[in-house]
Amino acid sequence: xxxxxxxxxxxxxxxxxxxxxxxxxxxxxxxxxxxxxxxxxxxxxxxxxxxxxxxxxxxxxxxxxxxxxxxxxxxxx
Amino acid sequence: xxxxxxxxxxxxxxxxxxxxxxxxxxxxxxxxxxxxxxxxxxxxxxxxxxxxxxxxxxxxxxxxxxxxxxxxxxxxxxxxxxxxxxxxxxxxxxxxxxxxxxxxxxxxxxxxxxxxxxxxxxxxxxxxxxxxxxxxxxxxxxxxxxxxxxxxxxxxxxxxxxxxxxxxxxxxxxxxxxxxxxxxxxxxxxxxxxxxxxxxxxxxxxxxxxxxxxxxxxxxxxxxxxxxxxxxxxxxxxxxxxxxxx
Numbered sequence: 001x002x003x004x005x006x007x008x009x010x011x012x013x014x015x016x017x018x019x020x021x022x023x024x025x026x027x028x029x030x031x032x033x034x035x036x037x038x039x040x041x042x043x044x045x046x047x048x049x050x051x052x053x054x055x056x057x058x059x060x061x062x063x064x065x066x067x068x069x070x071x072x073x074x075x076x077x
Numbered sequence: 078x079x080x081x082x083x084x085x086x087x088x089x090x091x092x093x094x095x096x097x098x099x100x101x102x103x104x105x106x107x108x109x110x111x112x113x114x115x116x117x118x119x120x121x122x123x124x125x126x127x128x129x130x131x132x133x134x135x136x137x138x139x140x141x142x143x144x145x146x147x148x149x150x151x152x153x154x155x156x157x158x159x160x161x162x163x164x165x166x167x168x169x170x171x172x173x174x175x176x177x178x179x180x181x182x183x184x185x186x187x188x189x190x191x192x193x194x195x196x197x198x199x200x201x202x203x204x205x206x207x208x209x210x211x212x213x214x215x216x217x218x219x220x221x222x223x224x225x226x227x228x229x230x231x232x233x234x235x236x237x238x239x240x241x242x243x244x245x246x247x248x249x250x251x252x253x254x255x256x257x258x259x260x261x262x263x264x265x266x267x268x269x270x271x272x273x274x275x276x277x278x279x280x281x282x283x284x285x286x287x288x289x290x291x292x293x294x295x296x297x298x299x300x301x302x303x304x305x306x307x308x309x310x311x312x313x314x315x316x317x318x319x320x321x322x323x
Contacts, residue, residue: 038248
């Protein structure tokens with residue numbers, strides 16, 4: 001199984017159409033990856049599909065950087 | 078026209094909601110018939126759909142309760158495997174002149190007619206976004222556009238529904254979830270039968286087509302909005318009122 005970060009990165013690159021090099025653990029979806037809040041909601045849903053899990057609204061609201069998403073997924077897998 | 082689609086119609090035991098449930102079913106949709114209190118009436122709608130070879134079931138939920146709504150939506154998706162059409166129709170009236178309107182009368186109507194639409198819409202959003210398709214049709218009212226003496230609560234709620242329709246349409250457009258409203262004029266139902274005779278007569282004088290509407294007049298427009306014929310419409314409010322408000 002590919003590393004969680006690599007899988008998250010692939011979803012982000014596909015979804016937001018951004019350059020791979022921009023997708024770092026520190027990158028903020030809104031500030032660095034130019035995602036609006038709806039993009040983030042959609043991204044979270046795609047991550048749910050990719051990792052076959054459900055991310056509650058409360059948890060989803062805390063996700064603002066790529067690292068937040070990776071760490072959250074790692075924490076429950 | 079709607080074969081293979083599944084629909085949830087709130088407040089579908091009577092009046093406009095009932096006509097919508099029957100119309101969608103007649104066109105091939107599987108229909109969840111929501112009711113708050115009229116279980117027997119809802120079962121009659123289900124029976125009528127089944128008698129005509131359709132698929133339907135009745136489901137109780139108070140749309141102003143978040144827990145009820147979440148349970149209902151889950152049950153509909155579990156039963157049908159998808160949810161393609163939501164019709165937010167459930168509504169109540171507590172008419173009174175503004176000066177005499179009690180706070181509870183205002184709150185009750187806002188809770189059911191406006192918050193109910195918000196809660197139900199929110200509950201289906203995840204499913205429809207995942208499907209990358211869906212139709213949400215909100216039953217507003219022409220008085221939400223024009224105002225109406227004696228219905229400050231109802232008018233405020235229905236105007237709110239029109240605004241909610243536009244915002245939801247904008248938020249969900251990228252996922253191909255289309256959201257429109259229908260604003261019925263004066264339609265003969267249990268709800269309008271309660272209005273005083275003189276109010277009815279004065280309304281009739283304002284209707285260019287010179288007749289009251291039937292629930293079926295509304296249901297057919299809802300069926301259109303639910304169908305592929307309306308693929309390029311979102312955020313709109315269609316006045317189905319015999320020309321009352323242009």
